[in-house]
Structure formats: structure tokens, C-alpha cells
Amino acid sequence: MGFKFTSQLLGLARALVQYSYWPAHTEQAHPTPAQARLSAIRRELETVTRATSEPLATTCSSQSPGSAIFPAAQRWLEGLLPRGLRSPRPAAPLTPEGSGEEVVLQGFNWESWRAADGGRDSWWEHLRRRVDEVQALGFSTVWLPPPTQSVSPQGYMPCDLYDLDGSYYGSEAELRRLVAALRARGIKPVADVVLNHRCASARGPEGVYNAFGGRLAWDATAIVGDDERFAGRGGTRKAAAGHAFFEAAPNLDHAHPGVKSDLVDWLRWLRRDAAFAVGEFWDGLRYEADGRPSHCQAAHRARLARWVCETGGAACAFDITTKGVLHAALEHGEFWRLRDAEGRAPGLIGFWPARAVTFVENHDTGSTQGHWRFPAARVGQGYAYILTHPGTPCVFYDHAFLWEGGLREAVAALVAARRPRAVLRILRAEQGLYAAEVDGRLAVKLGHEAWQPAGPRLGRRRLGRPVGRLGARLRRHCWSEPML
Numbered sequence: 001m002g003f004k005f006t007s008q009l010l011g012l013a014r015a016l017v018q019y020s021y022w023p024a025h026t027e028q029a030h031p032t033p034a035q036a037r038l039s040a041i042r043r044e045l046e047t048v049t050r051a052t053s054e055p056l057a058t059t060c061s062s063q064s065p066g067s068a069i070f071p072a073a074q075r076w077l078e079g080l081l082p083r084g085l086r087s088p089r090p091a092a093p094l095t096p097e098g099s100g101e102e103v104v105l106q107g108f109n110w111e112s113w114r115a116a117d118g119g120r121d122s123w124w125e126h127l128r129r130r131v132d133e134v135q136a137l138g139f140s141t142v143w144l145p146p147p148t149q150s151v152s153p154q155g156y157m158p159c160d161l162y163d164l165d166g167s168y169y170g171s172e173a174e175l176r177r178l179v180a181a182l183r184a185r186g187i188k189p190v191a192d193v194v195l196n197h198r199c200a201s202a203r204g205p206e207g208v209y210n211a212f213g214g215r216l217a218w219d220a221t222a223i224v225g226d227d228e229r230f231a232g233r234g235g236t237r238k239a240a241a242g243h244a245f246f247e248a249a250p251n252l253d254h255a256h257p258g259v260k261s262d263l264v265d266w267l268r269w270l271r272r273d274a275a276f277a278v279g280e281f282w283d284g285l286r287y288e289a290d291g292r293p294s295h296c297q298a299a300h301r302a303r304l305a306r307w308v309c310e311t312g313g314a315a316c317a318f319d320i321t322t323k324g325v326l327h328a329a330l331e332h333g334e335f336w337r338l339r340d341a342e343g344r345a346p347g348l349i350g351f352w353p354a355r356a357v358t359f360v361e362n363h364d365t366g367s368t369q370g371h372w373r374f375p376a377a378r379v380g381q382g383y384a385y386i387l388t389h390p391g392t393p394c395v396f397y398d399h400a401f402l403w404e405g406g407l408r409e410a411v412a413a414l415v416a417a418r419r420p421r422a423v424l425r426i427l428r429a430e431q432g433l434y435a436a437e438v439d440g441r442l443a444v445k446l447g448h449e450a451w452q453p454a455g456p457r458l459g460r461r462r463l464g465r466p467v468g469r470l471g472a473r474l475r476r477h478c479w480s481e482p483m484l
Contacts, residue, residue: 122170160214322347353390
């Protein structure tokens with residue numbers, strides 16, 4: 001099965017599903033069977049709830065947040081370090097996870113549904129005309145917006161899941177041409193799919209919109225039983241499980257056998273092959289009384305890791321922890337935030353990098369919505385961090401194609417210098433300075449304080465030609481240099 005549905009998925013707003021998959025190389029295999037490792041991690045997390053994990057965030061001064069919550073998983077990671085934190089090839093029944101070397105471009109923003117190129121093209125056609133640029137920038141994967149018919153033009157209020165001609169982004173034929181063009185260049189197209197909720201097409205006997213149309217003609221039993229606005233009659237109680245409701249549409253009962261089966265069939269139809277998946281599990285960070293994030297975000301990272309385990313290890317998660325910590329660190333030069341008590345990165349990338357997708361901005365946090373904007377003057381440094389560090393980095397469309405000042409060239413240089421599945425060694429993390437060594441070959445420096453890598457200088461290569469003030473500034477903060 002391509003995507004495992006559990007009760008935790010009731011809180012999932014979206015998942016990204018790859019249309020096709022290239023298997024990992026044999027040399028990336030790990031001797032411990034994937035299922036056995038996943039079981040060990042799940043055992044560590046099975047008792048971690050919001051109530052029990054929150055107090056752990058106060059124990060960081062004397063104990064590693066990782067060892068406090070995941071002792072077995074920490075031992076596994078430490079044993080894996082000499083192998084470069086490489087992720088194993090998945091064994092049945094897990095689904096493939098990708099090559100581990102992906103660099104993702106989010107190929108849209110909140111306004112992309114509007115006619116592109118002065119109204120001459122649909123968004124699918126607009127992207128198809130840019131595939132050579134996408135390839136030249138070094139992206140291996142493109143995340144596409146929701147492709148199905150939707151009540152909202154952005155695609156996040158889906159109605160008939162099988163109708164790909166009803167999308168504001170273009171027709172099914174245009175989408176197929178785009179996918180073919182990406183695949184022809186070795187780029188993996190990824191679909192944004194909405195699984196948490198679905199809009200009904202007609203009123204049911206209760207007088208509310210809970211009668212679904214199209215090929216998936218469900219009734220109110222497909223809606224969680226405590227969704228009173230849409231007279232849900234499903235067996236699951238979402239609020240009792242600790243999940244928030246999406247207010248604008250019926251919340252689906254993923255425990256319903258028919259709903260689960262239909263969604264799995266639809267996902268198989270959409271992508272045809274087993275694939276890599278990413279889940280968006282939004283959860284609040286821990287904050288201090290002054291409104292600033294706490295240094296230790298162990299509990300937040302634990303909940304992300306537990307969500308991944310609840311998917312059977314079949315999905316990655318957007319590393320919200322890293323985004324929040326990076327915000328605070330770059331905004332005020334508080335780079336001490338970027339190292340936890342055990343010397344690791346503080347987000348999910350410091351615990352489970354093979355399952356962490358890092359990002360600086362997306363269509364929700366930035367674009368015209370701006371729900372959680374990254375500090376604009378620090379965007380370049382944000383990419384210097386996520387594009388050199390472990391995890392799967394995702395670059396926002398606006399930053400790759402719309403921003404000026406040399407950011408696009410800097411991103412391309414960082415992608416070229418990237419060392420996937422590498423070992424991270426944090427050397428300095430203090431006020432005004434962050435310095436790290438990646439795989440013993442890439443030195444990364446952020447902040448205004450002076451720092452130089454130790455060892456012989458074997459021909460430092462700055463990352464990119466300076467283009468404008470932003471490009472010149474970024475070059476002072478990040479470089480690659482052979483380390484002996």
C-alpha cells in the first residue's frame with residue numbers, strides 16, 4: 001500500500017505523493033532491517049503524548065532531549081553516524097522513500113491558480129515552459145499544487161477527486177504534458193493531495209452538504225461522528241483523539257473501511273507506482289513567557305517523529321521544528337539555538353534526517369497569505385542552512401524565480417555544493433556565530449562573527465558569483481572547502 005492511514009492521519013491537512021519513484025542504490029542499504037528499526041523507534045514513542053512529552057522540554061540542561069525521549073533510537077542513530085546518517089532501503093511492507101538525495105522545488109505559490117504569463121498559459125503550461133530552468137538550478141523534484149477539482153481555486157477544498165480537468169491550474173492533458181516533460185529530464189513530479197477533508201456536492205437528508213458526488217459517492221458516514229456542522233455519522237471521534245477540525249469542509253473518517261479503500265485506490269490511480277510521501281503535521285512550538293521560542297524543542301520534535309512512526313515510516317514530515325528554531329536564531333543572531341544539548345541540530349533533522357523535509361517558506365507561511373513569514377533579510381542565510389544540512393530541502397517558487405538580488409544564483413550554488421546524506425558536525429553555536437562541518441568537506445558559517453575552518457587551505461570555493469547585495473552578503477556567510 002502506498003500510504004498507510006492511521007488515526008493520526010485525521011490531523012493531516014495535506015500529503016505530497018510522488019508520481020513515480022527511483023529506488024535507492026544498493027550501497028545505501030543499512031544492515032538493520034527497516035521494519036525492525038521502525039518497531040524499535042515506535043516502542044520508544046508509543047507512550048509519548050502531548051501531556052507526557054511537554055515536561056521533557058524542561059530537562060534539557062542536564063540531559064539530551066533525544067535520550068530523554070528516544071534512547072533506543074538515539075543509539076541506532078549514533079551507530080549509523082560512521083555511515084553518514086544514511087537512510088536504509090525500505091523493506092516490505094514499507095513503501096520506498098526516494099533516493100535520499102532529492103532537492104525539492106515547491107512549484108507554486110498561493111496565487112499560481114491565476115492565469116500565468118499574462119493570461120496566455122495555464123499554470124501547468126507555465127511550469128512546462130520552465131522545466132529546463134528547473135533542471136539547470138539543480139532540482140531533482142518538483143512539488144505541484146493539488147490537481148483535482150476544488151471549490152477553492154487554490155485546490156485545497158477538493159470535491160471530485162477523479163476530475164483533473166476541473167482544476168484552476170489547467171487541464172488533465174496539460175498536467176500530463178508537464179509530468180512527461182519533468183520525467184524526460186529526470187525530475188520527479190510530486191502531487192499535493194488533500195486527505196483530511198472533502199467538499200460535498202449536494203445536501204443530504206439532514207439538510208447540510210454531506211452528500212458527495214463523482215466516483216466516490218459517499219454519505220454522512222464518511223464524516224467523523226463529532227463533526228456536527230456536517231451531521232457526520234462516522235465511527236471516529238476526532239476531537240476525542242486530540243485533533244483539530246478543519247472548519248470549512250467535512251472532516252473525513254479515515255477509519256471507515258470504505259473511505260480508506262477508496263482513498264488508497266485513488267492514490268494508486270493518481271501515481272500508479274509506489275512512492276515517496278511527505279506529511280504536513282502542524283503543531284505549535286514551546287514558547288517562553290516573553291513570547292520567544294524555548295531553546296529546547298524536544299517535545300515538538302517528539303511529536304513530529306511520532307507522527308512519522310504512526311504512518312508506518314512510509315511518510316516524511318515537514319520539519320516545522322527546524323523552521324521555527326531557524327526563525328528565532330537568524331532574527332536576532334541567536335545561533336546557540338541551532339545546537340541541542342547533545343550537539344545535534346535541534347529539529348527533526350537532528351534525530352531522523354531521512355524523514356525530515358526542511359523549508360524556509362511555502363505558500364501558507366509566505367506568498368500572499370503570510371501566516372508565518374521568514375525574516376526577509378535572512379532568507380539567504382536560511383537557505384544556506386537547509387541546503388547544506390541533513391534532511392530533504394524544499395525551495396519555495398517565489399525565492400527561486402521571483403526574488404531579485406542574487407538569491408536564485410545563491411540557491412543554485414548551494415544546491416551544487418550540497419552533500420546529501422552527510423554527517424553534520426556542529427563546531428560553534430553561539431551569539432553571532434554558527435559554524436559547522438558537513439561530511440568533512442563542506443564548511444558552513446552563519447553570522448557576523450569571524451570564523452575560519454581549521455586545517456590546510458586547499459582552495460576555498462565561494463558559493464557563486466556575487467550578484468547584487470544579497471548575493472555578496474550570502475557569499476560571506478557560506479563557502480565550501482576541502483577539509484583534511
